[in-house]
Amino acid sequence: xxxxxxxxxxxxxxxxxxxxxxxxxxxxxxxxxxxxxxxxxxxxxxxxxxxxxxxxxxxxxxxxxxxxxxxxxxxxxxxxxxxxxxxxxxxxxxxxxxxxxxxxxxxxxxxxxxxxxxxxxxxxxxxxxxxxxxxxxxxxxxxxxxxxxxxxxxxxxxxxxxxxxxxxxxxxxxxxxxxxxxxxxxxxxxxxxxxxxxxxxxxxxxxxxxxxxxxxxxxxxxxxxxxxxxxxxxxxxxxxxxxxxxxxxxx
Amino acid sequence: xxxxxxxxxxxxxxxxxxxxxxxxxxxxxxxxxxxxxxxxxxxxxxxxxxxxxxxxxxxxxxxxxxxxxxxxxxxxxxxxxxxxxxxxxxxxxxxxxxxxxxxxxxxxxxxxxxxxxxxxxxxxxxxxxxxxxxxxxxxxxxxxxxxxxxxxxxxxxxxxxxxxxxxxxxxxxxxxxxxxxxxxxxxxxxxxxxxxxxxxxxxxxxxxxxxxxxxxxxxxxxxxxxxxxxxxxxxxxxxxxxxxxxxxxxxxxxxxxxxxxxxxxxxxxxxxxxxxxxxxxxxxxxxxxxxxxxxxxxxxx
Numbered sequence: 001x002x003x004x005x006x007x008x009x010x011x012x013x014x015x016x017x018x019x020x021x022x023x024x025x026x027x028x029x030x031x032x033x034x035x036x037x038x039x040x041x042x043x044x045x046x047x048x049x050x051x052x053x054x055x056x057x058x059x060x061x062x063x064x065x066x067x068x069x070x071x072x073x074x075x076x077x078x079x080x081x082x083x084x085x086x087x088x089x090x091x092x093x094x095x096x097x098x099x100x101x102x103x104x105x106x107x108x109x110x111x112x113x114x115x116x117x118x119x120x121x122x123x124x125x126x127x128x129x130x131x132x133x134x135x136x137x138x139x140x141x142x143x144x145x146x147x148x149x150x151x152x153x154x155x156x157x158x159x160x161x162x163x164x165x166x167x168x169x170x171x172x173x174x175x176x177x178x179x180x181x182x183x184x185x186x187x188x189x190x191x192x193x194x195x196x197x198x199x200x201x202x203x204x205x206x207x208x209x210x211x212x213x214x215x216x217x218x219x220x221x222x223x224x225x226x227x228x229x230x231x232x233x234x235x236x237x238x239x240x241x242x243x244x245x246x247x248x249x250x251x
Numbered sequence: 252x253x254x255x256x257x258x259x260x261x262x263x264x265x266x267x268x269x270x271x272x273x274x275x276x277x278x279x280x281x282x283x284x285x286x287x288x289x290x291x292x293x294x295x296x297x298x299x300x301x302x303x304x305x306x307x308x309x310x311x312x313x314x315x316x317x318x319x320x321x322x323x324x325x326x327x328x329x330x331x332x333x334x335x336x337x338x339x340x341x342x343x344x345x346x347x348x349x350x351x352x353x354x355x356x357x358x359x360x361x362x363x364x365x366x367x368x369x370x371x372x373x374x375x376x377x378x379x380x381x382x383x384x385x386x387x388x389x390x391x392x393x394x395x396x397x398x399x400x401x402x403x404x405x406x407x408x409x410x411x412x413x414x415x416x417x418x419x420x421x422x423x424x425x426x427x428x429x430x431x432x433x434x435x436x437x438x439x440x441x442x443x444x445x446x447x448x449x450x451x452x453x454x455x456x457x458x459x460x461x462x463x464x465x466x467x468x469x470x471x472x473x474x475x476x477x478x479x480x481x482x483x484x485x486x487x488x489x490x491x492x493x494x495x496x497x498x499x500x501x502x503x504x505x506x507x508x509x510x511x512x513x514x515x516x517x518x519x520x521x522x523x524x525x526x527x528x529x530x531x532x533x534x535x536x537x538x539x540x541x542x543x544x545x546x547x548x549x550x551x552x
Binding site: 013 | 324339341342356401
């Protein structure tokens with residue numbers, strides 16, 4: 001196996017070995033959101049026409065799980081390795097910054113997709129949803145998990161301690177996901193907040209992802225995908241520069 | 252022949268601390284080389300630069316002719332590093348750890364060599380044990396094994412015997428000597444000077460980021476004058492003429508400094524004339540520790 005292949009395999013094995021925590025737990029948490037929010041909010045938040053609120057909620061929750069778990073995977077793996085010192089095992093071999101980047105991000109994508117699929121599967125037991133454009137669903141899930149995997153890598157590179165990664169997650173990732181239209185359509189918001197939401201890259205990922213299910217969205221999905229890909233390119237470029245320079249890794 | 256390691260004018264600063272100030276060092280292929288110095292002298296920083304774990308501010312470092320920054324793939328393939336810190340990945344067993352490490356180097360079908368290293372390092376019985384469950388000494392062995400998975404021609408051991416029991420230490424040295432005999436270049440840092448003296452053919456001493464001594468071990472030891480004559484007198488006192496040779500005196504036991512074997516006879520004659528009777532006598536060879544202490548004192552300021 002190539003160095004890249006091995007690092008990817010190791011990253012997959014890492015979360016697979018603790019699947020209860022990395023897959024089962026987030027699936028359960030998301031399911032609780034679904035049950036509680038759909039019960040409390042049913043009929044209160046106007047969403048797309050005749051789409052019931054619970055059905056509207058499902059893609060949002062699935063995408064939220066995809067994004068958060070993709071972020072958690074690369075960031076926690078990296079910060080654990082840095083804090084315990086075993087990061088040297090991957091810094092000593094002849095792995096390039098591309099190998100490093102691709103392995104961590106791909107593992108994050110896989111973790112995000114697996115958890116997202118788990119959430120979707122379990123949700124379908126309670127709520128019926130349609131699948132109008134499956135390719136859009138997959139495209140947004142891939143792009144979203146790749147973006148968050150990359151952000152997780154940036155957080156892991158930058159942080160020196162666990163609580164800095166936790167801060168990144170709590171003060172940036174969580175607010176951006178919660179305020180991105182997971183639980184509501186932005187059209188139900190006052191104009192100011194609607195406009196503000198358009199500056200949240202997570203909004204485009206969730207909106208486009210939802211389009212794949214219902215064929216309806218707040219924004220044209222092609223535009224959403226373009227925004228997502230632009231974000232991915234920028235974050236990728238930043239990460240590759242950090243890795244190539246060895247920022248905080250080979251200091 | 253290309254040097255195993257070539258370090259030219261390496262400087263490194265961490266904030267206000269100048270860790271390395273202009274290190275020049277060359278280690279030939281097949282050498283058993285010692286890197287000594289007190290804590291904070293810059294040994295680990297130098298090794299980290301060699302391994303690509305830290306980047307030098309200026310200067311160049313090559314492993315078997317490959318620059319560690321611009322040709323890092325080749326230089327890292329040529330180098331195996333046993334780190335000082337006892338690090339491990341708690342997710343994996345010993346065998347998994349070694350397989351992964353081998354894979355990072357892009358090696359396929361390496362199972363036979365992995366089994367062989369585990370056998371040599373007495374790890375076979377623990378092959379499927381999780382890293383967490385191993386004792387400190389066992390973890391240390393795994394680190395050695397990890398450094399060897401890709402059969403590196405140049406091996407660097409950063410204080411591999413710190414906190415390790417005698418049996419493992421001896422086993423480890425036996426193993427490392429064997430590697431050296433097979434043609435591997437070995438670079439070693441240690442605080443146990445008798446180890447360095449017994450193992451290393453050539454030694455560099457570092458202090459505050461500078462090389463303060465660099466020579467073969469035997470020359471380092473011999474170029475320093477001090478031989479010591481340890482005496483226990485049965486009767487009579489030490490003549491006053493010998494007072495300036497005294498390194499220490501306790502009751503009837505005295506340790507005198509002599510500069511050569513020829514001087515020993517003169518000292519004995521003086522004792523005889525003074526009527527002192529010798530009960531016990533021992534001539535102490537200088538060792539690396541004396542030399543180390545002296546050089547570190549000389550290099551002060």
